[in-house]
Amino acid sequence: MIKMKKIEKIYGTGTAKVEALRGIDLDIKKNEFFGLIGPSGSGKSTLMNIIGCLDVPTSGEYYFEEKDIKSFNHNQLAEIRNEKIGFVFQNFNLLPYATTFENVEIPMIFKGARAKERKARTMELLDAVGLAGRAHHKPSELSGGEMQRVAIARALANNPSLILADEPTGNLDTKSGDEILAIFENLWKQGHTLVVITHNPNISKRAQKVVKLKDGSIENNNR
Amino acid sequence: MKAYYIFRMFYRELKIQRKRITLTIFALAWGTFSIVVLLAFGEGLNRQMMKATHGLGEGIVFIYSGQTSKPYKGLGKGRRIFLREEDIDLLRNRIPRIELISPENDRSSNTMIYGRKTITERVIGVFPSFGEMRKYYPERGSRFINSLDLKNKKRVIFLGNDLKDKLFGPEEAVGKSIMVNSIPFLVIGVMKDKLQNSMYNGPDSQKAAIPFTTYQAIYGDKYLDRLIYKPSDVTQSESVKKEVYRILAEKYKFDPDDTQALNVWDMVEEEELMTKIFFGIEIFMSIIGSLTLIVAGVGVANIMYVSAKRRTKEIGIKMAIGAKKKHVLLQFISEALMIAFIGGAGGVLGSFLLVELFKFVPLEGFVADLLAHPVISVDIMILTALILGIIGFLAGIFPARKAASQNPVEALRYE
Numbered sequence: 119m120i121k122m123k124k125i126e127k128i129y130g131t132g133t134a135k136v137e138a139l140r141g142i143d144l145d146i147k148k149n150e151f152f153g154l155i156g157p158s159g160s161g162k163s164t165l166m167n168i169i170g171c172l173d174v175p176t177s178g179e180y181y182f183e184e185k186d187i188k189s190f191n192h193n194q195l196a197e198i199r200n201e202k203i204g205f206v207f208q209n210f211n212l213l214p215y216a217t218t219f220e221n222v223e224i225p226m227i228f229k230g231a232r233a234k235e236r237k238a239r240t241m242e243l244l245d246a247v248g249l250a251g252r253a254h255h256k257p258s259e260l261s262g263g264e265m266q267r268v269a270i271a272r273a274l275a276n277n278p279s280l281i282l283a284d285e286p287t288g289n290l291d292t293k294s295g296d297e298i299l300a301i302f303e304n305l306w307k308q309g310h311t312l313v314v315i316t317h318n319p320n321i322s323k324r325a326q327k328v329v330k331l332k333d334g335s336i337e338n339n340n341r
Numbered sequence: 342m343k344a345y346y347i348f349r350m351f352y353r354e355l356k357i358q359r360k361r362i363t364l365t366i367f368a369l370a371w372g373t374f375s376i377v378v379l380l381a382f383g384e385g386l387n388r389q390m391m392k393a394t395h396g397l398g399e400g401i402v403f404i405y406s407g408q409t410s411k412p413y414k415g416l417g418k419g420r421r422i423f424l425r426e427e428d429i430d431l432l433r434n435r436i437p438r439i440e441l442i443s444p445e446n447d448r449s450s451n452t453m454i455y456g457r458k459t460i461t462e463r464v465i466g467v468f469p470s471f472g473e474m475r476k477y478y479p480e481r482g483s484r485f486i487n488s489l490d491l492k493n494k495k496r497v498i499f500l501g502n503d504l505k506d507k508l509f510g511p512e513e514a515v516g517k518s519i520m521v522n523s524i525p526f527l528v529i530g531v532m533k534d535k536l537q538n539s540m541y542n543g544p545d546s547q548k549a550a551i552p553f554t555t556y557q558a559i560y561g562d563k564y565l566d567r568l569i570y571k572p573s574d575v576t577q578s579e580s581v582k583k584e585v586y587r588i589l590a591e592k593y594k595f596d597p598d599d600t601q602a603l604n605v606w607d608m609v610e611e612e613e614l615m616t617k618i619f620f621g622i623e624i625f626m627s628i629i630g631s632l633t634l635i636v637a638g639v640g641v642a643n644i645m646y647v648s649a650k651r652r653t654k655e656i657g658i659k660m661a662i663g664a665k666k667k668h669v670l671l672q673f674i675s676e677a678l679m680i681a682f683i684g685g686a687g688g689v690l691g692s693f694l695l696v697e698l699f700k701f702v703p704l705e706g707f708v709a710d711l712l713a714h715p716v717i718s719v720d721i722m723i724l725t726a727l728i729l730g731i732i733g734f735l736a737g738i739f740p741a742r743k744a745a746s747q748n749p750v751e752a753l754r755y756e
Contacts, residue, residue, distance in 0.1 A: 167750050170661070172660075172661060172749045172750050172753070173748070173749075173750045192665070192666060193665050193666065196660065196663055196664065196665040196666075197663065197665075199660075199661060199662065199663045200662065200663020200664075201663070205661050205662065207753075211654075211658045211661070211753070212658075213655060213658060213659075214655075215349065215350065215353045216346075216349070220346070224346075224659070224662060225662045225663050227346070228659075228662065228663040228664050228665070228668060229663065272662065275662075276663075
């Protein structure tokens, strides 16, 4: 599903040059639970941004579902992010002025789905994450665990093939973290591909494959 | 994107940047108000001026006697050319494209007596068609000279409304007999009040008209003072005028290219000139109004820049979940247009109010007649909407492009 060859990412030039990624080779299969660990500054987030098509590598090859991402323009990348990838962030990144319902609905609006379809899908997703009763609450009225569940529902809106999570339990207490983890496991069992950046040993333990990054390179393939 | 979200986000921005947006909306309203009011008064003046010019007649041409400036077929220059009564029939028969034609001769200082009142005014002798051409429209219950009056040389008289007021005061004039130079005349009509800014020998409201035949029976003028005609099709006025000139040149033996042989006063030409002048004035006023609006537009752009900066993170989130450039552009441009629309609507409303209220201001006199009739026309509304739309769009597009061209990773990181 994801193939990377010699991915490099360099920021700045000359003396200010920072090599965030140095020749990453990666192969993530469909329906894999993939963990990405490493100390801060190791290039995890940079790699995540590239996998998520938010950023493009300086050099190297990246194939997403066998498509060469390098040839994609702004709009095509936006389409991939919208339809093929679901993001879950550490700090949730919900739109503060929008309700739970609207936050989940927005990716479908960008896709151009019909109102009726959007409504049904949003309610189905909120039901799945146990927040149907909170549909008209604003993020400020929700707990951290609830916000992250909204974010997961939003990530699933357009039924993406890849779910990309960056420290999804990092801002949550243990109980909420476990709930989120359970949801992830469930998604994986349903056939989704999961890529999770984490410090949480509970998550990395359950991942099928864990890769450790250090100074922009893969240190070892644990499993 | 769903219009509802655009409104929601705009409403949120409105709350956050309340003061800035309110001030800008006020500036836009004021700019719109100035432009609409300026144009409304300009348009009002234009219409009143046109109406006043039309007071003399629409699409008519006057021909006066003149003097040749070129030698022609052995005849020297400096010859006086006078029009004669028979020229009316000549032109009527030769040029079917002339719809109406009338001679006009006049005498000033005619003593008119009614009861104990005596005044001295101008009398004109004309055909019935003169009334239509020169807008000598009769008041209700009265009439202008007709063909029977003309045929029978009747001693009937049609009074200008001011003349009537001088002679009769508030008393009814129609059906009464007055003495004109000791000859009794029956008053058959009084002219309806009209706005008139083009005139010769004074305003029509101070003249009295009698049948041309009656006039000739009394005064026996050899020549016509002037001849007035109206072509059936105004668009052919120019070619009809040339033909009239050619036929008269043939008769009176002068060079048809000698423009001084006869004097021509063409109302169509005059109207075209006025239309051009007013178009120029309108453009001038639009520019002044637009400048005010452009200043307000800068305010809108400022708001949008602040808003784009403040919403960087939000834009990043949207991009991460699939927003394309067009989604971001649409949001910002719509918001700028909404601000422009609200300000514009306020300004238009204000100017409508002013124009409506102006109708209640009691102003009298010729200048007030011309200046105090502001009109908000469809053209003005379209023009204002267009200018506001352009300003809103321009004020939105630059901040919007800036917002939409952000790197999603950096935008997401923005706090």
